[in-house]
Amino acid sequence: MSTSLPPSIFRLTATFASAVLFLLLHAATTVSATDHIVGANKGWNPGINYTLWANNHTFYVGDLISFRYLKTQYNVFEVNQTGYDNCTTEGAVGNWTSGKDFIPLNKAQRYYFICGTGGCFNGMKVSVLVHPLPSPPRSSLAAGHSSKASASSTVYGGGLKVIGAVLGGFVVAIWCGSGWI
Incomplete structure (x- = not known):
């Protein structure tokens, strides 16, 4: 049968x-990456303590850092430490102007971002330390x-x-x- x-x-x-x-x-x-929105609901604007914001986040390789701002008024430059300290874009390694920028953090290193339209002098700068992925x-x-x-x-x-x-x-x-x- x-x-x-x-x-x-x-x-x-x-x-x-x-x-x-x-x-x-x-x-x-x-594997999921975290999207860190700079300034959270306040966005990328003058007069915000971005050092405090960055100190409350842990950044890992593969995460994103996002900037939200009025594209007619501000922008984002990735600079070296000298550019960050002096609010200058000379030697910048990146420039974003969309108003809704998603920047991948692909290396374990310190990143420096400033606003290149003068906002840096009013606090629009942020430095983040990116850690390697934990084993x-x-x-x-x-x-x-x-x-x-x-x-x-x-x-x-x-x-x-x-x-x-x-x-x-x-x-x-x-x-x-x-x-x-």
């Missing part, structure tokens, strides 16, 4: 397995490995083995007609 399942069951199983695998892999590799906690499996390649293969490879085992068991159960669906 043979049991035959309709082809739609196999299509449903393959679709479900693909969706689950995609979601699990995406969840395992997603993920070492799992007990990865603790015995010394190379990055073997540690990453343990983290991702081990997770993939578990996902494969679960999905494989699901497919076998469907194939054998256990009635899961």
